[in-house]
Amino acid sequence: MNDILIQNTTAFFEKSFGSAPEKTVLSPGRINIIGEHIDYNDGYVLPAAIDKVICFAFEKSNSKTSKIIAIDLNEEFEIDLTQEVKLSDVVWTNYIRGVIKQLQDNGFSFEGFNCVFSSNIPVGSGLSSSAALECGMIFGIASLFDLKIEKKDISLLGQKAEHWVGINCGIMDQFSSVHGLENKVIKLDCNTLDFEYHNADFKNYSLILFDSNVKHSLFTSEYNTRRIECEEGLSILKNHFPEIKTFRDASEEQVLNLKDKMSPKVFSRVHFVVKEINRVTKACAALDNGNIELLGELLFETHYGLSQEYEVSCEELDMLVDTSKTDENIIGSRLMGGGFGGCTINLVKKGHENEVKSKFSKLYLDTFGIELKFYDVKISNGTTLL
């Protein structure tokens, strides 16, 4: 699948700039097995990079100006690197402007470049196409101009670019896009950025994403609000239990004890966070032990929390998960990523994939008049230079 993407991107580059690219970079989207809305709440997450990528072709422009072409959008823009970088009304360009700004602000010196890119990561589906864009761009500029930037710092610069665009995200998406490894999930400690790889062996089950085709219109504002609510909750916990420094030091019992001291919303958010942090540890052990049925139960629990306590689900996602619960061929399902649309991640019994897909597409179309899409997950390598 990616061979065609690479060929098309390279051919478009040659047509646009009259020469072969100097560097070609692939930057993947990500899934997350469990640990949602936990990366900015001191937890662990269990993401992996997938085989859906953005392909970038680069060359030096030998000037102070950079030209960037988005093949899929049929749009392009130029940026003068000697001028202050500002936000634009054309949203996709801001991720690239943000990356350039972060590199400059952090003292990296580089000249103009030409770039063409094209993607097969669905946008707005919770697969982190923006992180792939940021990290692939940084990776490409770094290799073009021989900047020495460690993988961890590529992730952090990408995250800062996303903050500059307006989403106060955690580190999970950028980190997994850069650090992905074929057939491995990454257990990432979002506090220290220590990480370890675990085998992505789901035994008799296939990992399938159901794309609701609902785009997250509320995403940015609600996402940032959740962060503020959690910060408030953490400060209440800290005030009452001085031994608590981060969410991972708090027990569910301590949270329950403070129910009256928090607004109902803040209590629900904090209750979810503390339980979700524990679920990730259990889920990782279940995966290591081959207990995929237990992993599946934990996914259902996470969805309940995301829907009822963290309130980042929507009608369409809830319907998909509720239906999965009653389907004997699905042992786990939950919304994946930031929420308000995008995909559910599902553990489906091997041999029953097609049956499940046709049942769900019909039901979803009948209920919402929307086409449901499916992505078979293939866990793949992180950002690479071809």
Ligand code: GLA
């Ligand atoms: C988005 C953010 C991530 C993370 C997830 C929810 O994808 O970019 O940092 O918070 O939502 O887990």
